[in-house]
Structure formats: structure tokens, C-alpha cells
Amino acid sequence: MTSLRTLLDEAVAGRGRVAMVTGVVATGKSELLHAFADQAGDVGVLPLVATASRAESDLALGVLGQLFCNAPLTEEVRDGAMDVLRQVTGIACPEGAEGFAQADAEVVHTLCSVLLSLSERRPLAIVVDDVHYADRASLLFLSYLMRRARYSPIMAVFSQADHTGNTHKFFPTEMLRQPHCTVVRLAPLSREAVLSLAGERLGHETAERLVPEWYALSGGNPLLLQGLMEDYEAGGAWPAARYGEAVLSCLHRADPALLEAARWLAALDDPELVARLAGLDGIAVPPSMGWLEAVGLLESGRFRHEVARSSVLAELGADKRQQMHRRTAELLYDEGAADVAVAEQLIRADFTDVPWAVPVLESAARCRLGDGEVAPAVAYLELALRGCADERQRAMIAALLLRADWRVDPNGRTALIGELTDALREGRLRGGDAAFLARALLWHGRLGEARDVLDLLKGFAGGGPGTMAELSGTRAWLRCSVPGMVPHMDGTVTREPSEAVLPMRMSRRLESIRALASVLTDGPAEELPATAERILRGSCLADMSMDTVESALLALVYGGQAERAASWCDTFLTQARSRGARARQARLTAIRAETALRQGDLARAAALARSALEIISPAAWGVALGGPLATLLLAITAMGRYDEAFEQVNRPVPEGMLQTRFGLHYLQARGRYQLAVDNPASALRDFQLCGDLVVRWDMDVPGFVPWRTDVAEAHIRLGDRDTARALAEEQLARSGPGSARADGVALRMLAAAAEVRHRPMLLRQASERLQVSGDRYELARSLFDLTEAYHGVGEFRRAGIIAGRARSLAQECGARPLSQALSDEGFPGDGYEAEPSKVVAILSDAERRVAGLATVGYSNREIAAKLFITVSTVEQHLTRVYRKLNISHRSDLSKAGPAML
Known part of the structure; x- marks a missing residue:
């Protein structure tokens, strides 16, 4: 304003001046010109003001007419000027604005004389905003006038926006070459200016807090800043609607080509790709990007905020966007761009009407899956499936889609399973995909259909190395997971594939599944930890089958290496979470829960198992539901949460689950619950069924499901010590590498079936083995029994020491029933008399029930009948009660009778 006022003073003194105010749109040019016109009028200068517009750019003399019509002239001067304008318009109108170039020089001279003579009476300020939109006739008049007004009291101020596509290039050129013309360029606001404007409107404290982000979002553009402040004042999230409207206003004020460039950038969201499209639809990309940066809409080639981009997209419309993406896909394909880049455009265009679209989408999906990006791969395959007309190719795409989505849910x-089954019967499905189909059917418990598919796999015998590897891997997986189905693959694998000709991914998968099968059949070999960890080190969830990782982890778990498995499991869980592979995350979480259980961390095992069951639905778990469900049931039973355990026992499970490895875990867990609630007969049935299946399937190894010790414990609770002893000894005879946990439990059962004097030695051995295994819960149980054993032989001091350690372990594990039985007042020394108020903390629930009935005079046989247990079990409970209360006769129970009742 100071510069313009200086030029005005010079013009008033008789030295005509011209000012060209330039800058990108929305930097305040119009505000400056309007304010200048007002100030000129205040100092006695006559302002003649006009605003050009794109809509009137073809209206001959439209701007010049505004100058005279809007000016505060006398009626005589205005009428004279309008008469001249009407004469000139009459000449110009028949031929448009170009016709004025041929107008009579006398008419032009007359019109200019009106203004020059007017300036002699009063200095003039001619102000034309957005002169780049002015009609050609008006511009010719103005240039003619200003060449003759160099020594007249006339000042002209024209505003012109950069990059507006002015078709009348002669006018700015003509003005700038005049020696009395000055350029005034407006730049975006500085950070300090933004702070000042915001502070005036919102207060300094608010401005200090918000301006850093607002400056970044507006680039100093006053119009964008105005939108941000209005969004803030409206409340809620910002930037929002008014900021978006300001973005569109900036674009619509600019040249249409710039608007089109912004639309392409909004649609593609990739400045490099937009730059490659230079020339498409006449887009001048590099200069357009520079202008969009200068106006404050872009930073580093991208919109400063998603609201800006989404506003442009919303105005663009879905049909137009799809056309842009389609044209981009065609261009990229013609240039030989990567399949993923082309597929991205096809997805956004929802377009497959060219022969190359479906193959590109399939190839791109395989690339995405190799990188662990499941969601885009699924989107590509869905579009490819919709656009595929070839039945054989459709079957391949459907199989790949099933595999991809399996990672998530x-x-x-x-529905694809049925379609693929039909394709297999019709010979349109290849061997590897058919093998996966069989596994999918088994996962969902559809055993009958799976048998049919497995029988059809014989048609692929003798195929190439890849097919043979798929079939061999499927057979090994069946051996580990659904052993009863293995016979249906007899004759399918006619030869084992040579690993030398297989891809590393496939070779590693085969090695991993075979390692697990070996552990379940023969127990862990000495080299198992090294082999499994080598496989895991070379594996990644992005490009490896889940089978590879899962099989190697389970081989470690069943091989007695739960701690190592837990560490690796955490690593792969991080990968699964980062990639959004929910199904893989759930399966890994279930394995991690099992490792926690085998380490005796009951609370963590329960939490992880529950999480695994929540990540995907029970239906998505299929027959594998038995895995995490068993872990959860074992953990909460050991923690004494019997009501929760009851709910889990009553949870519906797939019918085919008991024909799988997962069903074995479930039977063991359900039996443990039955023991905990004093129902040993039902527990025995579950344990024996589990044992029968384990033996039939040749999976009878100590590290998997040591069912003999569970059966032995049920027999002890039923009073059959001889059978229990035989089972425990048989389990110990199967000892081998990685069986420390099973050996320790077997020794504990052997001690329970042995004479009292032999128990301490056996339980010390059990505790040593369990210490090695890392299972703190089983170690706490062993130490509990050792405490009782020491009491039984009268070594009370040792009993007290062991009880303290057992109690600490039980509390650490979260085993509430065990820690309650090992309370500070438990296992008293010689001369102890139980206080009635402390009996509850000393005795277990079963012992308290038996002792309570004995206190009021029931015989052992009557107690057994009332509690539905054997007489031998009653005698065992009473023996423990006598030891814990340090009494020797039934009559002494009366001292604690009320508390027990």
C-alpha cells in the first residue's frame, strides 16, 4: 500500500503511473486494490473501478463500461462517455472484440480524450482487478490510454494472477515495457503475518498454539488460512469443510489446466506418476506443480492435507475418477510398468475389459502376497475373479484368493470351497491347489468331502516337482494333524521330489513339516533344536507359508523346547500384527499360549488363549479350535476358576475335531477339569480315549500328550494304585530327549502310588526333572506332594522349607487352589493344634467335605456313598487331613468340626 500511495502522489503531481500487482491466486490482490481505491477517493482522486471475470471475457468493452458506469462522474460526463462507448460497441459488436482493432482512430481518440480531459479537472485512479480476464477491446483502449497518460494526473493499477492462462499476452507486455510502470508482487504470508492475523481474530494464546500447524497447512495462503480459522471457530475437527471449500476456490480461480492437473494429482496421489502423464489431456505438469506449490496447496508434490485432496476428489465425481484411473492403467501397461502399479489403477477404475487386465491382476496379487500384503492382494483377486471368463483360469484365481484370504479369516x-471342489471334479484345478482344497475342507471339519478330494489327488501322481512337493507336504501335514486321513493319500506321492530342484520356500516348508512329523512319531532327535531354529531364521511370514513357521514352532514345543519356541513365536507375532494377517496372528497366539502353559505361566497362558479365540471367530478356527480351547481350559482349571472352566467345557466344538491332533489336547484338558471337580471316572474316560487315539495314530511320544500319567492320576483318585504304578512306570520307560516334563510328572504319579517311605526320594527326582523342564506349575505340584511326603515320614522341618518354596511357585503361577493349600498355616509341625478359623486354609475342598461328614459321625462307606467317591478315596482324604491337622484319631476332628461344616 505504501508503494501504491507513493506512485499515486507522483501521478497527482502530473507524472502518470502504472502499477501491475501480481502473485498467485488468493494472496490478497483484490483486497489491496479495493483498499487502494478507497484511499485514493479519500485524498481527492477520482477512482474508476472495474473487475474482470472469466465469464465476461468475450463481452466487448465490458471492463471499460464498468469504469464509466461505476465511477462517481457528473451526469454530463457519464452521458458523454457512454455515447462514445455505444458508438464503439456498435462497431465492435458485429465482429466481436477483434472487430475493435479495425475501429476508427477518431473514435478511439475521442474516448481517450474524455478520460484525459476528465483528469485535468481531477486526478484519476483507474483500478482493474483480475485484468487477465478483461476483454480484448477494453485492453486495447487501456493500453492506448496509458501510453498517452505518461504526463497526465492518471494512475492505473491492474492486478493479474500468475498462471491464469491469459490469452491476451500483449497487454502485460505492453504495460511492463512502459518506463512509468512498476510491478508490485504479493507473496504468501510469512509465519509472523499468519500469527498476527490469527492473533487478532482468535487471541494471541490460541494463535501461538495453532499457527505452526495452520502455517504448514496453508503455506501462508490467506484464503486457506481463512478456511482453517472458520473451521476452528465452528468447532469439531479441523481442517474440515471450509478449508476444503477454500482449496476449491483457489483452484477455480486459476487456469482450467491447473485445475485439471490438481484433479489428476488428487486421483492418483502420486506426483511422480502424474509427472509421467505430462501431455495427457494437455496437462502441463511441471509448471502446474510449481504453481500448486506456490499457492500453498501442495508440499513436496502432495496435497498438504487429506481434506484438500478429498475435496478435489469429491468434486471430481466417481465416473470421472474411474476414467482417469483407466487411462492411467492403459498408459502404464503400454509403458511396461510393474504389474502392481497397473493393478492399483485397475482397482480404482474397477475395470477389466481388456485382455491383459486379469493376468496383470493375478500377477500383482502374487507379488503382494510375497511381500505379506494380504488386503491389496485380495482386492486384486476379487476384481480378477469378477472379470475372468476362462473357467480354468478362474479356478486358479479362486484357489489363490482362498489361500490369500485364509491368512485373514x-x-x-x-463359498469358494464348493466352487473349487466342482472345478477339481471337472479337471480344472491343478495338484497344488487341490491339495490346499483338501486341507481347507479338513480345517472346517468336512471330513467326507475331504476324503473325496484326497482320493481325486491320485490323478496328479507323477506330476512335476512342484506338484509332488505339494502332495508330499500335504501327506506330512495329514500325518501331524489328521492322521486318520493319511491312508487316503496312498499312491498319491509316487516319488519324493528332489529338494535340489525346488524353490527354497517350498523346500523349507517340506523340511519343517517333516521335522514335526518326526517329533510326533519318534520323539525329538538331538539335532531338532538346531534344525528348527535354522528353518525359523530363514523364514518370514511375508513370503513363507504359515505351515513352515507353525510346524517348526510346534516341533520345538513338542520336543521339550518351550522356552525357545516362545521367543521365536513373539518374533513372528510381531510380523503377523504388522501385516494385518489376523488368522496367522491367532494361530501364533495359540502356540504362544501353549508355550506359556508348558512354562507354568497360567495367567499368561489363559490370557493368550482367550485372545487367540477372539482374534478370529470360532467358526474360522474350525477343528483347530481344540488347540487354544484346551490351553485355556487347562490354565483356568489349574487357577481354580472352575465356573469359567465349566463354560468352556460346554462350548460347542466341531464334530470332526476329535479326529484331529487338536482333539487330543481337548480331551486331555477336559479330563483335567473333571479331576479338578472331583469326577475322576469321567476324567478317566477322556484320558483313555485320548490314549487310544494317540496309540492308534502312532503319536505316542512323551513331549506331545503324556496320557499315561493323566490316566494314572485318575486311577489314584479312584483308589487303584497298582494300575497307576504300572502306567507311571510305562511312561518312564518311554523317556528320551526332551521328555523332562513328562518324566517329572510320571515320577510324581509313581510316588503317589508308592509306599509312604519311598515317596520323598521319588518326588525329589520328579522335582529335579521338572526344574529342568521349566514348568513351574508342575514343579509346584511336585513340591506340594514332597511336602506331604515329608510330613508322612515325620520330617516336619524339611516339609516347612519345601512348603515355602512350593507356595511361592504356586502364587507366581497363579495356581490358587495350590497356593491356598500351601498357606502359611499349612503343614504344621509337631504339637500343632488347628484353630477352627484356619482349617479352611489348610484343607482342600474335597478334604473338608470328607472331614466334615466324618466329624458328625458318618462312616467311610456312608461318606463314599454321599459324595459319589470310592471308600479308598475317603481313606486317602482322611489320612491327609490327619497329617495336616497333626491328629491321629477320628474323634480329634471334633475340635475343628464347625469350621469344616
Whole structure:
């Protein structure tokens, strides 16, 4: 304003001046010109003001007419000027604005004389905003006038925005070459200016807090800043609607080509790709990007905020966007761009009407899956499936889609299973995909259909190395997971594939599944930890089958290496979470829960198992539901949460689950619950069924499901010590590498079936083995029994020491029933008399029930009948009660009778 006022003073003194105010749109040019016109009028200068517009750029003399019509002239001067304008318009109108170039020089001279003579009476300020939109005739008049007004009291101020596509290039050129013309360029606001404006409107404290982000979002553009402040004043999230409107206003004020460039950038969201499209639809990309940066809409080639981009997209419309993406896809394909880049455009265009679209989408999906990016791969395959007309190719795409979605939700594409089964019967499905189909059917418990598919796999015998590897891997997986189905693959694998000709991914998968099968059949070999960890080190969830990782982890778990498995499991869980592979995350979480259980961390095992069951639905778990469900049931039973355990026992499970490895875990867990609630007969049935299946399937190894010790414990609770002893000894005879946990439990059962004097030695051995295994819960149980054993032989001091350690372990594990039985007042020394108020903390629930009935005079046989247990079990409970209360006769129970009742 100071510069313009200086020029005005010079013009008033008789030295005509011209000012060209330039800058990108929305930097305040119009505000400056309007304010200048007002101030000129205040100092006695006559302002003639006009605003050009794109809509009137073809209206001959439209701007010049505004100058005279809007000016505060006398009626005589205005009428004279309008008469001249009407004469000139009459000449110009028949031929448009170009016709004025041929107008009579006398008419032009007359019109200019009106203004020059007017300036002699009063200095003039001619102000034209957005002169780049002015009609050609008006511009010719103005240039003619200003060449003759160099020594007249006339000042002209024209505003012109950068990059507006002015078609009348002669006018700014003509003005700038005049020696009395000055350029005034407006730049975006500085950070300090933004702070000042915001502070005036919102207060200094608010401005100090918000301006850093607002400056980054507006680039100093006053119009964008105005939108941000209005959004803030409206409340809620910002930037929002008014900021978006300001973005569109900036674009619509600019040249249409710039608007089109912004639309392409909004649609593609990739400045490099937009730059490659230079020339498409006449887009001048590099200069357009520079202007969009200068106006404050872009930073580093991208919109400063998603609201800006989404506003441009919303105005663009869905049909137009799809056309842009389609043209981009065609261009990229013609240039030989990567399949993923082309597929991205095809997805956004929802377009497959060219022969190359479906193959590109399939190839791009495989690339995405190799990188662990499941969601885009699924989107590509869905579009490819919709656009595929070839039945054989459609079957391949459907199989790949089923595999891809399996990583997220195994229950999400069950409709494809039926379609693929039909394709297999019709010979349109290849061997590897057919093998996966069989596994999918087994996962969902559809055993009958799976048998049919497995029988059809014989048709692929003798195929190439890849097919043979798939079939061999499927057979090994069946051996580990659904052993009863293995016979249906007899004759399918005619030869084992040579690993030398297989891809590393496939070779490693085969090695991992075979390692697990070996552990379940023969027990862990000495080299197992090294082999499993080598496989895991070379594996990644992005490009490896889940089978590879899962099989190697389970081989470690069943091989007695739970701690190592837990560490690796945490690593792969991080990968699964980062990639959004929910099904893989759930399966890894279930394995991690099992490792926690085998380490005796009951609370963590329960939490992880519950999490695994929540990440994907029970239906998505299929028959594998038995895995995390068993872990949860074992953990909460050991923690004494019997009501929760009862709910889990009553949870519906798939019918085919008991024909799988997962069903064995479930039977063991359900039996443990039955023991805990004093129902040993039902527990025995579950344990024996589990044992029968383990033996039949040749999976009878100590590190998997040591069912003999569970059966032995049930027999002890039923009073059959001889059978229990034989089972424990048989389990110990199967000892081998990695069986420390099973050996320790077997020794504990052997001690329970042995004479009292032999128990301490056996329980010390059990505790040593369990210490090695790392299972703190089983170690706490062993130490509990050792405490009782020391009491039984009268070594009370040792009993007290062991009881303290057992109690600490039980509390650490979260085993509430065990820690209650090992309370500070438990296992008293010689001369102890139980206080009635402390009996509850000393005795278990079962012991308290038996002792309570004995206190009021029931015989052992009557107690057994009332509690539905054997007489031998009653005698065992009473023996423990006598030891814990340090009494020797039934009559002494009366001292604590009320508390027990």
C-alpha cells in the first residue's frame, strides 16, 4: 500500500503511473486494490473501478463500461462517455472484440480524450482487478490510454494472477515495457503475518498454539488460512469443510489446466506418476506443480492435507475418477510398468475389459502376497475373479484368493470351497491347489468331502516337482494333524521330489513339516533344536507359508523346547500384527499360549488363549479350535476358576475335531477339569480315549500328550494304585530327549502310588526333572506332594522349607487352589493344634467335605456313598487331613468340626 500511495502522489503531481500487482491466486490482490481505491477517493482522486471475470471475457468493452458506469462522474460526463462507448460497441459488436482493432482512430481518440480531459479537472485512479480476464477491446483502449497518460494526473493499477492462462499476452507486455510502470508482487504470508492475523481474530494464546500447524497447512495462503480459522471457530475437527471449500476456490480461480492437473494429482496421489502423464489431456505438469506449490496447496508434490485432496476428489465425481484411473492403467501397461502399479489403477477404475487386465491382476496379487500384503492382494483377486471368463483360469484365481484370504479369516471364503471342489471334479484345478482344497475342507471339519478330494489327488501322481512337493507336504501335514486321513493319500506321492530342484520356500516348508512329523512319531532327535531354529531364521511370514513357521514352532514345543519356541513365536507375532494377517496372528497366539502353559505361566497362558479365540471367530478356527480351547481350559482349571472352566467345557466344538491332533489336547484338558471337580471316572474316560487315539495314530511320544500319567492320576483318585504304578512306570520307560516334563510328572504319579517311605526320594527326582523342564506349575505340584511326603515320614522341618518354596511357585503361577493349600498355616509341625478359623486354609475342598461328614459321625462307606467317591478315596482324604491337622484319631476332628461344616 505504501508503494501504491507513493506512485499515486507522483501521478497527482502530473507524472502518470502504472502499477501491475501480481502473485498467485488468493494472496490478497483484490483486497489491496479495493483498499487502494478507497484511499485514493479519500485524498481527492477520482477512482474508476472495474473487475474482470472469466465469464465476461468475450463481452466487448465490458471492463471499460464498468469504469464509466461505476465511477462517481457528473451526469454530463457519464452521458458523454457512454455515447462514445455505444458508438464503439456498435462497431465492435458485429465482429466481436477483434472487430475493435479495425475501429476508427477518431473514435478511439475521442474516448481517450474524455478520460484525459476528465483528469485535468481531477486526478484519476483507474483500478482493474483480475485484468487477465478483461476483454480484448477494453485492453486495447487501456493500453492506448496509458501510453498517452505518461504526463497526465492518471494512475492505473491492474492486478493479474500468475498462471491464469491469459490469452491476451500483449497487454502485460505492453504495460511492463512502459518506463512509468512498476510491478508490485504479493507473496504468501510469512509465519509472523499468519500469527498476527490469527492473533487478532482468535487471541494471541490460541494463535501461538495453532499457527505452526495452520502455517504448514496453508503455506501462508490467506484464503486457506481463512478456511482453517472458520473451521476452528465452528468447532469439531479441523481442517474440515471450509478449508476444503477454500482449496476449491483457489483452484477455480486459476487456469482450467491447473485445475485439471490438481484433479489428476488428487486421483492418483502420486506426483511422480502424474509427472509421467505430462501431455495427457494437455496437462502441463511441471509448471502446474510449481504453481500448486506456490499457492500453498501442495508440499513436496502432495496435497498438504487429506481434506484438500478429498475435496478435489469429491468434486471430481466417481465416473470421472474411474476414467482417469483407466487411462492411467492403459498408459502404464503400454509403458511396461510393474504389474502392481497397473493393478492399483485397475482397482480404482474397477475395470477389466481388456485382455491383459486379469493376468496383470493375478500377477500383482502374487507379488503382494510375497511381500505379506494380504488386503491389496485380495482386492486384486476379487476384481480378477469378477472379470475372468476362462473357467480354468478362474479356478486358479479362486484357489489363490482362498489361500490369500485364509491368512485373514479362514471362514471368509467358504463359498469358494464348493466352487473349487466342482472345478477339481471337472479337471480344472491343478495338484497344488487341490491339495490346499483338501486341507481347507479338513480345517472346517468336512471330513467326507475331504476324503473325496484326497482320493481325486491320485490323478496328479507323477506330476512335476512342484506338484509332488505339494502332495508330499500335504501327506506330512495329514500325518501331524489328521492322521486318520493319511491312508487316503496312498499312491498319491509316487516319488519324493528332489529338494535340489525346488524353490527354497517350498523346500523349507517340506523340511519343517517333516521335522514335526518326526517329533510326533519318534520323539525329538538331538539335532531338532538346531534344525528348527535354522528353518525359523530363514523364514518370514511375508513370503513363507504359515505351515513352515507353525510346524517348526510346534516341533520345538513338542520336543521339550518351550522356552525357545516362545521367543521365536513373539518374533513372528510381531510380523503377523504388522501385516494385518489376523488368522496367522491367532494361530501364533495359540502356540504362544501353549508355550506359556508348558512354562507354568497360567495367567499368561489363559490370557493368550482367550485372545487367540477372539482374534478370529470360532467358526474360522474350525477343528483347530481344540488347540487354544484346551490351553485355556487347562490354565483356568489349574487357577481354580472352575465356573469359567465349566463354560468352556460346554462350548460347542466341531464334530470332526476329535479326529484331529487338536482333539487330543481337548480331551486331555477336559479330563483335567473333571479331576479338578472331583469326577475322576469321567476324567478317566477322556484320558483313555485320548490314549487310544494317540496309540492308534502312532503319536505316542512323551513331549506331545503324556496320557499315561493323566490316566494314572485318575486311577489314584479312584483308589487303584497298582494300575497307576504300572502306567507311571510305562511312561518312564518311554523317556528320551526332551521328555523332562513328562518324566517329572510320571515320577510324581509313581510316588503317589508308592509306599509312604519311598515317596520323598521319588518326588525329589520328579522335582529335579521338572526344574529342568521349566514348568513351574508342575514343579509346584511336585513340591506340594514332597511336602506331604515329608510330613508322612515325620520330617516336619524339611516339609516347612519345601512348603515355602512350593507356595511361592504356586502364587507366581497363579495356581490358587495350590497356593491356598500351601498357606502359611499349612503343614504344621509337631504339637500343632488347628484353630477352627484356619482349617479352611489348610484343607482342600474335597478334604473338608470328607472331614466334615466324618466329624458328625458318618462312616467311610456312608461318606463314599454321599459324595459319589470310592471308600479308598475317603481313606486317602482322611489320612491327609490327619497329617495336616497333626491328629491321629477320628474323634480329634471334633475340635475343628464347625469350621469344616
